[in-house]
Amino acid sequence: xxxxxxxxxxxxxxxxxxxxxxxxxxxxxxxxxxxxxxxxxxxxxxxxxxxxxxxxxxxxxxxxxxxxxxxxxxxxxxxxxxxxxxxxxxxxxxxxxxxxxxxxxxxxxxxxxxxxxxxxxxxxxxxxxxxxxxxxxxxxxxxxxxxxxxxxxxxxxxxxxxxxxxxxxxxxxxxxxxxxxxxxxxxxxxxxxxxxxxxxxxxxxxxxxxxxxxxxxxxxxxxxxxxxxxxxxxxxxxxxxxxxxxxxxxxxxxxxxxxxxxxxxxxxxxxxxxxxxxxxxxxxxxxxxxxxxxxxxxxxxxxxxxxxxxxxxxxxxxxxxxxxxxxxxxxxxxxxxxxxxxxxxxxxxxxxxxxxxxxxxxxxxxxxxxxxxxxxxxxxxxxxxxxxxxxx
Numbered sequence: 001x002x003x004x005x006x007x008x009x010x011x012x013x014x015x016x017x018x019x020x021x022x023x024x025x026x027x028x029x030x031x032x033x034x035x036x037x038x039x040x041x042x043x044x045x046x047x048x049x050x051x052x053x054x055x056x057x058x059x060x061x062x063x064x065x066x067x068x069x070x071x072x073x074x075x076x077x078x079x080x081x082x083x084x085x086x087x088x089x090x091x092x093x094x095x096x097x098x099x100x101x102x103x104x105x106x107x108x109x110x111x112x113x114x115x116x117x118x119x120x121x122x123x124x125x126x127x128x129x130x131x132x133x134x135x136x137x138x139x140x141x142x143x144x145x146x147x148x149x150x151x152x153x154x155x156x157x158x159x160x161x162x163x164x165x166x167x168x169x170x171x172x173x174x175x176x177x178x179x180x181x182x183x184x185x186x187x188x189x190x191x192x193x194x195x196x197x198x199x200x201x202x203x204x205x206x207x208x209x210x211x212x213x214x215x216x217x218x219x220x221x222x223x224x225x226x227x228x229x230x231x232x233x234x235x236x237x238x239x240x241x242x243x244x245x246x247x248x249x250x251x252x253x254x255x256x257x258x259x260x261x262x263x264x265x266x267x268x269x270x271x272x273x274x275x276x277x278x279x280x281x282x283x284x285x286x287x288x289x290x291x292x293x294x295x296x297x298x299x300x301x302x303x304x305x306x307x308x309x310x311x312x313x314x315x316x317x318x319x320x321x322x323x324x325x326x327x328x329x330x331x332x333x334x335x336x337x338x339x340x341x342x343x344x345x346x347x348x349x350x351x352x353x354x355x356x357x358x359x360x361x362x363x364x365x366x367x368x369x370x371x372x373x374x375x376x377x378x379x380x381x382x383x384x385x386x387x388x389x390x391x392x
Contacts, residue, residue, distance in 0.1 A: 002124060004173060005112050006131025011166050012105040013132050014139035015075060015098050015159050016044050021144045021224045021239050022152045023350075029152070030088040038350020041221050043092050045343035047099025052106060052336035053192065059107040059328030061188055064177040065170070068104045072167035075101030079160035083153050094156075105132060106335050108170075110327040111177065113320045125320060126257025126313045130250055133309050137247030140220065144240030180325075192333055195326060202322075204379060205315035206334050208269060209308075210341025211372025212276045215365040216308045217342040218349030219279070222361045223297065225353060232294060245298050249305025256310035260317040266383060272311035273376055276369035279304030280362050307369075341368070 019026060019040050027037045051071075058067055078097030085091035109128055116124040143155045183191075196202060220243075227234040227242060234242070252272075259268040282300045283293070315338075319330045345368060353361040 001115065001173075002112060002127050004169075005108050006128045008131075008166050008170055009105040009108050009128055010131040010133075010135025010138070011162055012072065012075070012102055012108075012135070014135040014142075015079060015102050015163060016048060017136050017139040017220075018143040018155050018159060019044065019095065020220045021140045021236070021243055022147055022155065023221065023224060024228055025147060025152050025236070026091060030085060030091050032088050034354045036088075037225075037354075038221055038347045039092060040095060041217065041346040041350075042343045043095040044099040045217065045339050045346065047096040048103060049099075049336045049339045049343065051100040051103030052332045052339060054189070055100070056103050056106045056332030056335070057188055057192060057329040058185075059110060059332075060179050060326060061183070061185065062179070064107055064111055064179075065174045068107050068174070069167050069171045071101050071104035071107070072163055072170070075104065076160045076164040076167065077101075079156050079163060083156035083160060085153075103332075103335075106331055107328065109316065110320070110331050111174070113316075113327060114177065114324060123254065123257045123261060125316050126254040129257075129309070129313050129316065130253040133250040133253055133305075133312070134247060137243065137250060137305065140224075140243035141240035141247075144224075144236040144243065148236035148240070179328075188329070191326075192329055195329055196333055199319075199322065199330070201318050202330055202334060204375070205318050206337035207375055208273065208372050209311055209315050209334075209338035211368045211370075211375075212273065212308050212311050213338045214341035214345030215276055215280065215368040216304060216345070218345035218361065218365045218368065219301070219304055221346040222349045222353040222358070223301070225350075226358055227297075231358075232290065242294075242298060242301070246301035246305050248302050249307075250309050252306040252310040253313050256313040257317060260314050265314050265318060266380065269311060269314055270373070270376055270380070272307045272314065273369060273373040275303050275307030275310070277366060277373060279307065280366035280369065284359065284362050284366070 023037050023040050026040055027034070032039070055071065075098060078094050078101055082091055082094035082098065085094055109125065112124055112128045146155045146158065224239050226232065227239050256268055259265070279300045282296050282303070286296045315334060316331070319334055320327055322330060348364060349361050352364050
């Protein structure tokens with residue numbers, strides 16, 4: 001069941017990321033300007049944020065299997081719309097809808113946590129999140145390779161078929177899970193604000209990952225544009241190979257899950273945030289020829305992806321221990337907040353790259369991670385102070 005859930009989340013979430021390495025060809029085909037190209041990724045993330053806030057909390061209210069199935073049918077329809085798009089407004093509408101429906105993956109992740117024992121919940125969530133991250137990382141090279149061989153329209157058409165298959169497999173295999181809540185939807189929604197205000201762990205974990213995910217989205221929005229430009233002259237196949245190597249960062253997920261289960265979340269978080277900073281500093285401080293610069297970028301992508309993978313698991317492990325009855329809502333708020341960071345990162349990154357260049361975009365990405373790391377320092381000193389008071 002864990003393997004099924006990990007595979008399903010990977011295939012679902014991949015739909016959010018096919019466009020990242022295809023920003024150039026999609027923009028050219030639909031008539032989007034270079035300054036507006038970031039909207040291709042940003043609108044998908046905005047749709048995802050909306051779904052996280054208004055659909056994922058329903059996992060605490062409605063039967064989960066039916067909710068997942070309905071969301072995947074809608075996602076498949078939006079992928080079809082993307083595949084047949086011939087104008088910017090059609091594709092951007094589809095992008096928003098793809099983000100909205102793909103939140104079904106974030107109903108699946110709490111589902112896995114519900115089925116796990118407390119002592120192994122971090123490992124289980126880590127495995128499912130590994131599948132999710134592999135889907136994210138494989139989606140980029142797969143999209144580039146398929147687009148290079150055929151066209152970007154085929155990428156989204158094939159994705160529509162895959163998501164439809166996943167929908168029917170999950171409907172056949174998942175057990176029924178009906179939450180015990182009997183509150184109304186408006187009360188369910190109003191409880192999100194109370195959860196945010198009354199849950200310091202949620203606020204802190206969301207802030208950490210908003211910084212990391214903002215830089216991650218920025219990196220994967222501008223790097224394909226840089227790689228296809230005059231500096232590197234890579235084809236879509238070359239960009240695919242670059243993105244494929246970056247998926248090595250997913251190995252950090254199960255490691256982070258084990259560290260969280262052993263109580264090492266605080267220092268593991270620092271390591272994850274530091275990896276995010278290093279991923280942007282490396283291309284800035286290591287000069288060299290085209291080949292050296294490309295090798296450094298490959299290393300930077302792996303380091304950044306490791307930081308994102310580890311921190312995501314650490315965050316979900318922390319909020320999933322707060323209470324089973326609010327798990328879907330906590331997960332929805334958590335993902336909505338850090339995907340807002342992702343949307344900001346992709347939009348700002350696309351604009352910075354188009355107007356100020358590659359170095360400015362890298363500095364912006366480093367600033368996202370640096371801010372999150374500075375915020376972590378406040379937790380560290382607070383934890384140290386608490387330990388001293390206890391000892392006294």
